[in-house]
Amino acid sequence: MKDFVNNSIDLNDLPDFESVHLEISEKNYFIKMVMQWAIFCLVYSLILLALMNAKWGIPIWIFKLSSFFAFSFVLIGVFLSFKRYKSIGYALRQKDVIFQRGWLIKKTTVIPFNRIQHVASKQSFLDKKLGLAVLRIYTAGGSGSDISIVGLLPKEALKIKEFIIQLIDAEERTE
Amino acid sequence: MPKKEQNKLFAIPQNQNKLGILFIFLYSLYKITRGLIAIFLYSALTQKLSNYWFYIVLGLSVLFLIVLVFSYLSYKNFKFHIDYKNYRFVLKQGVFTSNTLDISLQRIQQVYVKRTIIHRIIGVCSLVVESAGSSDKEIEIKALSEDKALALQQELLALKAEEYSVNKELSNDLENEVSNADKFEQAEDSLSKNNVEWTYKLGLKxxxxxxxxxxxxxxxxxxxxxxxxxxxxxxxxxxxxxxxxxxxxxxxxxxxxxxxxxxxxxxxxxxxxxxxxxxxxxxxxxxxFELKITKKKESLEVEMGLKTNTKWSLNPNRVQIVTHSSNPLQSRLDLHQLQLALIGSDDQIKKNSLSIPALTLNKLLQIQNFLFSVKLEKGEFVRMYPVWLFKRLVITTLLLGGAFFLNYFVGWFRIELLASILIPVGLILFTLQFFIFRSSKLAITPNFVIKSEGVWFKKRKYIELYKIQAFSVQEPIFLRKRKLVHITFHTAAGDLRFNYLPKSYCAQLNYLLYRVESSRQAWM
Structure with a gap:
């Protein structure tokens, strides 16, 4: 496809979405993911403990194995959280928003502003405690193309949301 | 406008056709019978209930009576009308409760006439109105005379188009005003019935x-x-x-x-x-059964089905992905299938796709021309990176080798027998993979994304660039070194994905973004 010719436009003149500098996410997002893992592992260990005391005659080696799993879960969880935290990046351009996430499968989604249906900023319980927010951007493409920009400061999320909404409104007015 | 006055038939709340009672009655009976048929057959075959037939008959008659009363009430309490002032379609329903539903005409996605076997026997049809939104997506007026159903369908669609253009008129964009005039003309046209350009019918043969x-x-x-x-x-x-x-x-x-x-x-x-x-x-x-396509100036009407006869009225705006498929046999007989992915009221793609089978190539191209806003152009295709083929071959070999390995330990079959089966199977799989590789192609032309696939059942999918909502580029960790990516194009009626492309191909996506972001065409 290198010899693709297009009379009206030169591909090299177009702005390249891959060379855009991406903003990274907040450090607290990493802490949030670790806390989520910690909660999961805590619940897991509690269940193990309860089962151990239940005297159902479950052989002891099962518990040993499970504890080993729990321990490796913690390590893997922290490692994956760190990789995910490192992989997250977003950028706003004049006409679209770019969002990148994932380490095992790095996924970059680009949504033009004139295809955004609506924007919502969300905060879970942990988000509130850690001072984080999630910006969810909805398109008509459904779950496949909707994105959640994680690891934002609430202030930033609000600012981006307002920016996009104002753009969408302007778009609708000129249409 | 005199036309409007005459069409204000639907301004007052009204019931369905009187035959609706019969329809609801028969339909409820059908549903009950379908639910209970297993019990009846079972008891009839085992003769366990033969002593109680008096009670059975009594029970059944009570059931009949209840269903009859239910049907009557359901008919009586069902009322619909069009609120011309606020551009709304209002519907009251409920047997014991009363439920009012009103839909903004703007949000109506699709209006079509449906006929099941029961409808055909009684001689009525139902009208289905689909709207965008999270709840109450689909409403069905179960029994209308055919004339009335068609009149209501036309009225709803015309009003929707009219409101669309009224809304548009508020803007003072010069470019848009031209198309406004167009839209308005179209709305006027759809009121008059006699603008059929051609029809196409499918015979039994x-x-x-x-x-x-x-x-x-x-x-x-x-x-x-x-x-x-x-x-x-x-x-x-x-x-x-x-x-x-x-x-x-x-x-x-x-x-x-x-x-x-x-x-x-x-x-x-x-x-x-x-x-x-x-x-x-x-x-x-x-x-x-009885597939009939009617091409009108601004829409395409498709009617088909024996058990449930459905009539669709298609507007090109709602079509997001167009798939042309056939196999070599059908191709020789000049049978081509067109599958259209439509924007619908929910996420299920299956439900919102329409297949039009057995078109001649000529007709298919005619329909395609109508659906696309610009002429289809030829593009240069790229294939998946050969690593894909290599990977598939390795996996196939490993699977076959694994079977031999396993058999060596378990010893179910003699090695000659296994080899005589597995080696030909392996060869077939290898050639199949090769052909899959050869037939999968992608092109981004100035106005379209085109994907070809399929060895026997060949498919070619088209998306107009301005109908793309977003795209995603995936780089799995094991392909990062080779600089290969998977690309997914998202539309409002489903995704199109192409794997194992060289990363340099992403330059094409910049062009796609440019097209989407500079486009002023409404994608629906």
């Missing part, structure tokens, strides 16, 4: 040909589903039945030699194959 050349695996699947359902319903009856046991014993005693078992297997395979073909033909006829 073509339908048979289509069934014969279609995918038999579907037929086979249907048979398997049917058998398992029936078996599930009657398994208890089967266990109790002395005949069945006798048959089982007969089979066990009579068929013992390898040759006989093989013969039975081969025979049943052929019977199953023939049945699959038969089922495929029957399914095709049921689905596409």
């Amino acid at each position: 073509k339908l048979l040909l289509l069934g014969l050349t279609s995918n038999y695996f579907r037929g086979l699947g249907l048979i398997i589903v049917f058998i398992s359902t029936v078996y599930g319903q009657f398994s208890q009856f089967v266990d109790d039945n002395p005949y069945w046991k006798g048959a089982e014993e007969y089979l066990e005693q009579e068929y013992t030699s390898v040759f006989e078992i093989t013969l039975v297997l081969v025979l049943s395979f052929f019977i199953l194959f023939a049945l699959s073909i038969l089922v495929s033909i029957i399914e095709t006829i049921l689905k596409y």
Whole structure:
């Protein structure tokens, strides 16, 4: 496809979405993911403990194995959280928003502003405690193309949301 | 406007056709019968309930009466009208409760006429109104006379178009005003019925040909589903039945030699194959019976089906992905299928896709031309990176090798026997992978994304660039070193994905973004 010719436009003149500098996410997002893992592992260990005391005659080696799993879960969880935290990046351009996430499968989604249906900023319980927010951007493409920009400061999320909404409104007015 | 006055028929709340009572009654009975049929058959066959037939008849008559009253109330309390002032379609329903539903005409996505067998017997049809939104997506007016249904359909669509252009007029964009005039003309046109450009009908002969050349695996699947359902319903009856046991014993005693078992297997395979073909033909006829396409100036009307006759009115704006498919056999017979992915009221793609089968290539191109806003152009295709083929070959080899390895330890088959089966299978798989690789192609032309795929059932999918909502580029960790990516194009009616592309191809996506972001065409 290198010899693709297009009379009206030169591909090299177009702005390249891959060379855009991406903003990274907040450090607290990493802490949030670790806390989520910690909660999961805590619940897991509690269940193990309860089962151990239940005297159902479950052989002891099962518990040993499970504890080993729990321990490796913690390590893997922290490692994956760190990789995910490192992989997250977003950028706003004049006409679209770019969002990148994932380490095992790095996924970059680009949504033009004139295809955004609506924007919502969300905060879970942990988000509130850690001072984080999630910006969810909805398109008509459904779950496949909707994105959640994680690891934002609430202030930033609000600012981006307002920016996009104002753009969408302007778009609708000129249409 | 005098036209409007005359059409204000729907301004007052009104009931359905009186035959609606009969329809609701029969439909409810049908549903109840379908639910209870297993119990009836079971009791009839085992003769367990024969002593209680008086009570059964009594119970059934009470049921009849209840259903009749229910049907009457359901008919009586169902009222609909169009609120011309606020541009809303209002509907009141409910048997004991009262439920008012009103839909903004702007949000209506699709209005079509539907006829089931019961409808045909009584001589009415139902009108389905689909709207965008999270709840109450679909409403159905169950019984209307055909004239009235068509009039209401036209009225709703015309009003929707009218409001669309009224809204648009508020803007003072010069470019848009031209198209406004167009839209307005179209709305006016749709009020007058006589703007048919051409019609296309599908005869029984073509339908048979289509069934014969279609995918038999579907037929086979249907048979398997049917058998398992029936078996599930009657398994208890089967266990109790002395005949069945006798048959089982007969089979066990009579068929013992390898040759006989093989013969039975081969025979049943052929019977199953023939049945699959038969089922495929029957399914095709049921689905596409009396297919009729009417091309009007601004819309395409498609009507088909024996059991449930559905009439769609298609607007090119709602079509997001167009798929053209056929196989070499059908291609020779000039049978081509067009599948349209439509924006609908929910996420299920299956429900919102419309298949138009058995078109001649000429007609298919005509329809495509109507659906696309610009002429289809040729583009340069790229294939997947050959690593894909290499990977598939490695996986196939590993699987085959694994089978030999396993057999070495377990020893179920002799090595010669296994080799004589697996080596040809392996060769077939290898060639298949090669052909899959060769047929998968992608092109981004100035106005379209085009994807080709399929070895026997060849498919070509088209998306107009301005209908793309977003795209995603995936880089799995194991492909990062080779600089390969998977690209997914998202539209409002489903995604299109192409794997194993070189990363340099992403430059094309910049062009796509440029097209989407500079486009002022409404994507729906």
